[in-house]
Amino acid sequence: MTETLTGWAATTKDKPLVQMELPLAQWNEYSVDMNITHCGMCGSDIHTIDEGWGPTAFPCVVGHEIVGVVTRIGDKVTNIKVGDRGGVGPECYSCQKCPTCLEGYQNGCERGYTGTYNGKLPNGDKTYGGYADKWRGDSRWVFKVPDSMSSEDAACFFCAGVTTYAPLKKFNVNEKSIVGVLGIGGLGHFGVLFAKAMGATVVGMSHNDNKKEISKQLGCDDFINTHNESDLARYRKKLTHILCTGTSNDFQWGTFFNLLHVNGNFMNVAAPEWNFPELSPLQLLMSQISISGTAAGPPDIMQEMINFAAEKGLKPWITTYKMSDVNNAISDFRAGKPRFRFVLEN
Amino acid sequence: MTETLTGWAATTKDKPLVQMELPLAQWNEYSVDMNITHCGMCGSDIHTIDEGWGPTAFPCVVGHEIVGVVTRIGDKVTNIKVGDRGGVGPECYSCQKCPTCLEGYQNGCERGYTGTYNGKLPNGDKTYGGYADKWRGDSRWVFKVPDSMSSEDAACFFCAGVTTYAPLKKFNVNEKSIVGVLGIGGLGHFGVLFAKAMGATVVGMSHNDNKKEISKQLGCDDFINTHNESDLARYRKKLTHILCTGTSNDFQWGTFFNLLHVNGNFMNVAAPEWNFPELSPLQLLMSQISISGTAAGPPDIMQEMINFAAEKGLKPWITTYKMSDVNNAISDFRAGKPRFRFVLEN
Known part of the structure; x- marks a missing residue:
């Protein structure tokens, strides 16, 4: 079984991203594996590459508007199944024990949630985002993409x-x-x-x-x-x-x-x-x-949001780039070209 | 019929208040006359005397935590009757036509509400507050004091x-x-x-x-x-x-x-x-x-508030002063002595 992903990683703040093989997080009974098909480009990605919000733990694979096809699920996963399309946003884990998590506001976790990239899981594993071929993470932060919505349209909903x-x-x-x-x-x-x-x-x-x-x-x-x-x-x-x-x-x-x-x-x-x-x-x-x-949204709101968007037939204005063209996409992003959002496509 | 009040007026910001006869507002079908029995002392009173929020139109009778006994009502007054005890807070009129007034937030009147003192009514009459023997104003800003509450206890509820x-x-x-x-x-x-x-x-x-x-x-x-x-x-x-x-x-x-x-x-x-x-x-x-x-409260909330306070038997911590002792009360107020509120009593 593959235990690595191939991602476009930032290795320092002043260089283009480079392709790199990196470890997937350790598997557990709540894990989901996805083959990433699309990932939106968010201002946070660029801020993180640039260390604009503080130090980044390089190498870092950014991207937190992820859509992929589920290839494997852990024994306790109930919300998504193999073959479904899953979406992941900026948060991928929280303590689930503090009052704020228990009230359903995991995005305000009192111990701090784990970011989908540049974050650390409780076991110490680093998190890697969606500028990659594969994603593994906890199913409770994976949301089912409604059938009526294309994957490229869906991606950016998961953060923006x-x-x-x-x-x-x-x-x-x-x-x-x-x-x-x-x-x-x-x-x-x-x-x-x-x-x-x-x-x-x-x-x-x-x-x-x-x-x-x-x-x-x-x-x-x-x-x-x-x-x-x-x-x-x-x-x-x-x-x-x-x-x-x-x-x-x-x-x-x-x-x-x-x-x-x-x-x-x-x-x-x-x-x-x-x-x-x-x-x-x-x-x-x-x-x-x-x-x-407000800061993004907790899991319940994530699923409600994507369902609402599908029900209303919302169509974001996006430009797609090949994932391999990510460095050009970043240049265009820095030049202020998105009208209104870029999506990377594998 | 008396068309004047006798109030303790500020004539300039650096002098003690002096007793002065001043005109009551012009009578109309919504008017209420009250013999003031009590008036709380609010920080706003002192700020206004001191011109801390801008120029004051001297002579100025401050006081907007007023309780009195109703002595006369206009033909269209339905919410209070002669002999009732009425309370008045910091606002005594608003346009009643802007969307904010019509939604019941007269304290946010888009044309500006009229303050109970240092204000002007639409006809140009100046408003005078509760450091006086009489008050006249619009019944829609007069609230019935519940029977179970003493007038001295009631007064400060109308602003604080x-x-x-x-x-x-x-x-x-x-x-x-x-x-x-x-x-x-x-x-x-x-x-x-x-x-x-x-x-x-x-x-x-x-x-x-x-x-x-x-x-x-x-x-x-x-x-x-x-x-x-x-x-x-x-x-x-x-x-x-x-x-x-x-x-x-x-x-x-x-x-x-x-x-x-x-x-x-x-x-x-x-x-x-x-x-x-x-x-x-x-x-x-x-x-x-x-x-x-939030800024004080609109009429509906004023009546609800005083009813709730009475129902719950709330008892504020107050010290009473004779109205004629108002200048000493102001000195004590400036010295930070209220624990927690002063009430002037006629």
């Missing part, structure tokens, strides 16, 4: 999709909602698709007009240039939700407080390299809004 | 009470909640009373141990000194809610993020003169908590 679905769901977006999606990029485009599918009126938002046309093509009902006074006046106190998927570093709370309706939600899923500025306690309380953030 | 009740109610505090009340002062003490009455476990919180004993006397189940590492460790990820009623200027988000359980709520009702510091978007999303604020 759930990252935007989870807050929209948590804060009850529905047909009465008017949702501003701030930042029309990889995450934002999923935000628009999901908010529309939930029945909301959706307003694309960006700090200039560059994304205005493409927002409408994506399905947005309107657009706010956050530096255009007339756009801001038109939506004063109108938005029930703002999904922040990206910000510019001239971000001002006041702009968004003025747009949000009473009891409105500012939901952050972006992780820019700058901080949100100081916050006036008085402004916060007078506006009566909430500021929150 | 609702300010803490509203967020606890909005964010669903119940017997499963573990609520940290940050700042054990006038507001915080109401926060403790309400959170306990809602069935929660309540933890007093302050930046040193000075309020530890009094927190327990108030009914807190435990206490966190936010500079004591062992207190912080004991409550790591344990609090479902933090009600921020006051902060010190060394406030750090990380301290509170670490204490809040997944999906926890940091609810601010304090208006200190410093800002909350910069906020890390990544920390915000990883912690999966919400930061919010």
Whole structure:
């Protein structure tokens, strides 16, 4: 039995990825083996290669928007079977014992969840992601891809999709909602698709007009240039939700407080390299809004999200690259070319 | 018919209040006249006298925790009758036409509500508060004091009470909640009373141990000194809610993020003169908590709050002063003497 994967590994932050044979995690009764067919490219992959969030344990195979075909399952696996297509997102394990895990929020595990790459399992095994031919991991973080959805379309839902679905769901977006999606990029485009599918009126938002046309093509009902006074006046106190998927570093709370309706939600899923500025306690309380953030989603929400996406026939805007062309894909990604997401294909 | 009140007015920010005859607002079919029996002293009163939040339109009679006996009602008044005891809080009018008012959040009126003092009604009349013998205003901002509650106990509920009740109610505090009340002062003490009455476990919180004993006397189940590492460790990820009623200027988000359980709520009702510091978007999303604020409460919540307080037999800790002794009361207030609230009595 093969106990290795062949992956495109980062060996240091300044070199192209190289193909490398690396050990699969130790097999256990909850394990699933998959032959990877597709893997989406996420900003986190590039940040990790670049050590932008701290040291990376090289060699590192990134990729946490994985779809593959299941080739083997452990004795205790019940949620997926050999031949099924499985999806894996950014998390692949958690303690399952802390109160947060037990409440079904494994993505907030109090001991820290294990990332799908650059992580460590309890037995010390390193985790390797989806820029590879094979994946092995715990079935409780593997989700069945619905039959109606192609694997290439499915891949990016497992990170970018759930990252935007989870807050929209948590804060009850529905047909009465008017949702501003701030930042029309990889995450934002999923935000628009999901908010529309939930029945909301959706307003694309960006700090200039560059994304205005493409927002409408994506399905947005309107657009706010956050530096255009007339756009801001038109939506004063109108938005029930703002999904922040990206910000510019001239971000001002006041702009968004003025747009949000009473009891409105500012939901952050972006992780820019700058901080949100100081916050006036008085402004916060007078506006009566909430500021929150969510991190991907726990297993229950992952499966619910992909089922919902399939049921609504959501189709992400993706460009596919051969897995062997990964270094070119990364160059194009760094050049800001995704409209809106890249998928690597074996 | 008397068309004047006699109030204790601030005439400039640096002088004691002086007794002064001032006009009542113009009578209309929604008007209520009350003989004021009690008025609580709120930090906002002192801020307004001191012009801490901007210019004050002197002469100004402050006080927005008013209880009185109704002496006259307009033809369209249905919620209160002559002889009833009425309570008035910090808001006394709003446009009643904007979407926010129509949804029942008049305290977030999009055109700005009218404050009970230092405000202006649509006809241009100035509003005068409760440091006076009489009050006249719109019945829709007058709430019936339940029979079981004394007027002196009732007064402070109309600002400090609702300010803490509203967020606890909005964010669903119940017997499963573990609520940290940050700042054990006038507001915080109401926060403790309400959170306990809602069935929660309540933890007093302050930046040193000075309020530890009094927190327990108030009914807190435990206490966190936010500079004591062992207190912080004991409550790591344990609090479902933090009600921020006051902060010190060394406030750090990380301290509170670490204490809040997944999906926890940091609810601010304090208006200190410093800002909350910069906020890390990544920390915000990883912690999966919400930061919010509420401003007093709309009419429906005001009546609900005072009824709930009466039903639960809540008894605030107050010290009464004769209305004529108001300048001494203000001196004592400035000296930090309230444990926990002052009430002026006619």
